[in-house]
Amino acid sequence: DTGVSQNPRHKITKRGQNVTFRCDPISEHNRLYWYRQTLGQGPEFLTYFQNEAQLEKSRLLSDRFSAERPKGSFSTLEIQRTEQGDSAMYLCASSNYRDRNTEAFFGQGTRLTVV
């Protein structure tokens, strides 16, 4: 049983460039979450999918951020026109959602540095 897999593990990009991250959830999990974490803070919710449907998106999320999960399996998170404030760890988690009492498991994260 492989866990949640995220690629790349590290990304350095210049300000203004676009970046895309990939997340492969645990195979039978129907929910997939994206979080962002900066130093000294807890993970901040960005968005989540149930199967291929994007059910919730944080009100704080800039429209430069977009996420997809086209076939209900892997997901991508794209950040357009990156800014230095986007530097953070981007975390993906998945769960096998049956009710609200569902445990979520995280991938290793993608650390983004915008220079």
Add this chain to the structure above:
Amino acid sequence: QKEVEQNSGPLSVPEGAIASLNCTYSDRGSQSFFWYRQYSGKSPELIMSIYSNGDKEDGRFTAQLNKASQYVSLLIRDSQPSDSATYLCAVNGRDSGYALNFGKGTSLLVTP
């Protein structure tokens, strides 16, 4: 208003002692409560979940939930230096469609 509150610490305890970590939350509709452990530079690792009032024990860890007081805690018995990490409290949040809302975490240092 922050929905999940934790004391940032650091909380320092000697090896072998009991570490007590606390968390309060604001959403009375929350039903699921989780504790994650996060080592520096790593991703969060789930260690405990609790859904009903009372205590839940798993090895050296005990989670305690009091929904009336909107309070959840984690006790670590016989603390070891390897327990030194940041402990994140997470609560399912109605505002985010029941995705998890996290506190900032409490840094725990277990000294030999």
